[in-house]
Each structure stands twice: as C-alpha cells, then as structure tokens.
Amino acid sequence: MEFKGDRLTDKMRRQNPFAVPDGYFDDLPSKIQNRISEKKVTKPSVGFLHLFKHQIGITFGVVFFAAVAYSGYKYNQYMDESVVQADDYYEYVTNNAGEFNEQEIIGVLESDKKTISKKAMKKESEKIIDYLLEQQVETSAVEDELYKN
Amino acid sequence: MVAYSDSELLSQFQKEETRNFAFRLIVQKYQEKIYMHIRKLVIDHEDTNDIVQNTFVRAWKGLDTFREDAQLYTWLYRIATNEALTFLKRKRTRFFLPLVDVEAQLATTLESDPYFNGDEADLKLQKAILSLPEKQRVVFNMKYYDELTYEEMSSILGTSVGALKASYHLAAKKIEKILESD
Numbered sequence: 001m002e003f004k005g006d007r008l009t010d011k012m013r014r015q016n017p018f019a020v021p022d023g024y025f026d027d028l029p030s031k032i033q034n035r036i037s038e039k040k041v042t043k044p045s046v047g048f049l050h051l052f053k054h055q056i057g058i059t060f061g062v063v064f065f066a067a068v069a070y071s072g073y074k075y076n077q078y079m080d081e082s083v084v085q086a087d088d089y090y091e092y093v094t095n096n097a098g099e100f101n102e103q104e105i106i107g108v109l110e111s112d113k114k115t116i117s118k119k120a121m122k123k124e125s126e127k128i129i130d131y132l133l134e135q136q137v138e139t140s141a142v143e144d145e146l147y148k149n
Numbered sequence: 150m151v152a153y154s155d156s157e158l159l160s161q162f163q164k165e166e167t168r169n170f171a172f173r174l175i176v177q178k179y180q181e182k183i184y185m186h187i188r189k190l191v192i193d194h195e196d197t198n199d200i201v202q203n204t205f206v207r208a209w210k211g212l213d214t215f216r217e218d219a220q221l222y223t224w225l226y227r228i229a230t231n232e233a234l235t236f237l238k239r240k241r242t243r244f245f246l247p248l249v250d251v252e253a254q255l256a257t258t259l260e261s262d263p264y265f266n267g268d269e270a271d272l273k274l275q276k277a278i279l280s281l282p283e284k285q286r287v288v289f290n291m292k293y294y295d296e297l298t299y300e301e302m303s304s305i306l307g308t309s310v311g312a313l314k315a316s317y318h319l320a321a322k323k324i325e326k327i328l329e330s331d
Binding site: 015016017018019020021024025028029031032033035036039 | 169172173176177180181184185188189194198201202205206209264265266267268271272275294
C-alpha cells in the first residue's frame with residue numbers, strides 16, 4: 001500500500017514540546033562515563049573458576065557420564081566374567097565321561113552359577129547344550145536347569 | 150569541533166587509548182536524538198534520563214562486537230526503543246495491568262510536567278499519541294518527529310516496511326479523528 005503524503009503536517013506543527021533542564025546534555029556524557037567506570041570498579045575480581053565456569057561444568061558433566069558409562073561397562077564385564085565358562089564343563093564332562101551324571105552337572109551349574117547377566121548366561125548355556133549334544137548326552141534335564149530362569 | 154564519521158568513531162573506540170574519547174563523542178553526537186525518542190515514549194524527564202543512560206551503557210558494552218552492517222544510529226535507536234518499551238512493560242506489570250492504564254497515567258504526568266513547553270495544541274496531540282497502542286506510538290513518533298524512512302524503521306523494529314506503512318497510516322488516522330472530535 002502506497003501511503004502518499006502526510007496529512008498531519010498541514011494541520012499540526014511538527015515541533016518538539018519537550019524540554020530538558022539547563023545544561024543537561026552538557027553533563028550527560030560525563031554521567032554516563034561515570035556509570036560505566038562505577039560498573040568496572042564494583043565488578044568483582046574474576047577468578048579462574050568464574051571465568052571458566054561453563055567449561056568446567058561441561059567437563060565435569062562429561063567426566064561424570066564417562067564414569068557412569070565405564071562403571072556400567074565394568075559391571076557388565078564382571079557379570080560376564082562370573083559366568084561359568086563352558087570350558088569348565090567341557091573339562092568336567094571329559095574327566096567324568098564314564099561316570100557322567102546329569103544331576104552332577106546340574107549341581108555344578110548351581111554351585112558355580114553366580115549372579116550373571118541373562119544374555120551371557122543364555123550364550124554359555126547354548127554352548128554347553130551344543131557340546132553335550134555332540135557327546136550324545138541326554139540334555140533335557142540340563143536344558144531345564146539352564147533355562148530355568 | 151571536528152565532526153567524525155561513525156566509522157572513524159568506531160575505529161577510535163577499538164583502540165584502548167582512545168576508547169573513552171571516542172565513546173564520549175558518540176554520546177555527544179546522538180544523545181539528543183536518543184533522549185527525545187525515549188522521552189516521547191515515557192514522557193517523564195527523570196525516567197527518560199535513566200533509560201538514556203542505560204541505553205548508552207549497553208551501547209558501551211556492545212560496541213566491541215558491533216558489526217557495521219547496520220548503521221550506528223539505527224543500532225542505538227534499537228537499544229533505546231527496547232529499553233523504553235521494557236520500562237513501560239515493567240511499569241504496567243508493577244501496577245497490575247490491566248487495572249491501571251499506564252498511558253492515562255503518562256497523560257496526567259504530561260499535564261503537570263515542568264519540562265513540557267508545548268501549548269494546548271501540543272498537549273492535545275501528545276495525549277492523542279499516548280492513546281495509540283505502544284508499537285503504533287513508536288512508529289508514529291519515528292516517522293512524524295524523527296522523519297526516519299520506513300527502511301530505517303524496519304531495520305530498527307524488525308518489522309516489514311508494508312506493516313510499518315499500514316501502522317503509521319492507522320496511527321495518523323486515529324490521531325486526526327481524536328483531534329477533530331475535540
């Protein structure tokens with residue numbers, strides 16, 4: 001929309017009706033610079049921590065989460081390590097081939113089974129079952145025990 | 150007194166040894182325009198004095214990073230406008246809007262203002278301007294009194310030229326209507 005002309009200029013005087021105290025504009029620059037100087041003087045001395053508080057905060061946050069992640073990783077690793085290794089069972093079965101007893105295997109499983117992660121347990125259980133099948137050992141009771149939980 | 154360009158002043162401001170001198174010159178160059186712009190919005194001289202000083206203190210802090218893609222004057226103008234509008238908003242909030250009409254209060258201040266030199270016609274005009282919505286008042290003052298171009302106003306207010314033209318047109322019509330009705 002093209003707004004042509006300014007109708008008000010014909011009707012009203014475009015003058016400034018506002019006045020200021022005498023000498024106001026002469027003193028204003030000094031007043032402003034005094035305010036700036038006051039702000040500089042009263043500004044507290046900025047220490048290293050204050051200057052870099054954001055960076056320090058971010059660093060601590062990253063370190064904290066890294067520590068949590070590492071702890072979680074180590075915990076899982078511990079859990080994995082506490083899994084009864086399949087090799088233990090291979091050795092048992094090999095050494096006790098003649099007197100193989102399912103109940104004994106279950107007993108070993110129960111005694112050696114520590115708190116382990118379900119994922120790790122399942123992985124090892126499958127290895128054990130596969131081995132026992134190769135050895136043509138009846139695995140149903142062993143499976144029941146392994147997959148009980 | 151030597152008249153420095155804005156570029157020269159900004160260049161001097163960047164140097165530690167001439168910073169204060171350059172800033173003083175910037176204040177001297179623009180203080181009256183900035184003062185009057187704020188005064189027309191907030192009316193009272195003491196309030197205007199505070200806001201003008203706040204404006205230039207903010208300018209001091211921001212001049213280091215001021216990019217010369219905008220003109221220094223429009224940049225100062227923008228700070229001043231924001232400071233004035235923030236002041237009015239706080240005044241309104243303090244008095245629990247909308248129970249208290251801040252503009253009516255400003256009109257009353259105008260009547261008893263020792264630093265108002267206008268006659269009856271001027272008083273009438275100022276009261277009519279005070280009756281406008283805030284943004285329209287800003288636009289009207291910038292166009293009518295400061296004679297800024299719409300492009301400059303657009304740069305200051307962040308509003309499109311078309312919207313500003315419409316705003317001024319509406320403001321002018323409203324003021325005419327008020328004055329003609331009296």
